[in-house]
Amino acid sequence: MTGTERRAQLLDVSRRLFAEKGFDGTSIEEIASRAEVSKPVVYEHFGGKEGIYAVVVDREIQALTGALTGALEGGGHPKVLVERTALALLTYIETSEDGFRILVRDSPVAQATGTFSSLIGDVATQVEHLLADQFRGQGLDPRTAPIYAQMLVGMVALTGQWWLDARRPRKAEVAAHLVNLAWNGLAGLERRPHLTRLTETTP
Secondary structure, eight states, X not given: OOHHHXXXXXXXXXXXXXXXXXXXXXXXXXXHHHHTSOHHHHHHHHSSHHHHHHHHHHHHHHHHHHHHHHHHXXXXXXXXXXXXXXXXXXXXXXXOHHHHHHHHSOOTTXXXXXXHHHHHHHHHHHHHHHHHHHHHHTTOOGGGHXXXXXXXXXXXXXXXXXXXXXXXXXXXXXXHXXXXXXXXXXXXXXXXXXXXXXXXXXX
């Protein structure tokens, strides 16, 4: 393998192990064994377990951030934005299960910008601005927007963690129920919620 190919292989092997066993349960010895290389090869590329973990987490953070940011771009009705955000997170979980498991685990090398909670906080900040505009338009106090942004994004994130293992009902149905609660509230829940046509293209 070239150096680039070996690095990619080590990242793939490490990603699977971190998802399966967590940071503490994974060793350099096991990474090297699964990759069929010697331990010095792993150290040469990443300097140690902390180094390879940091690269894995950074890649997942970028992937999820891109998905969530993309869902909030382009404007549209606020309800549609909530739907897009819920679907974006659930789609990431569906297609990057190992990555999501790594992000939601606590780690001794987690840094300020390298944790799932900090990522969700960043998304909540983006949602906060959208909510503030809506609050002003409806005569509500925009100063309360940060509270509602945390509630909304936190609800979606925790539901995503639950769905990671449950995987039922199907993704679009989970998103529809999330939006049902977020948009209508407990007092106004729809009996059979569904997504708007703009977001129903994803199964």
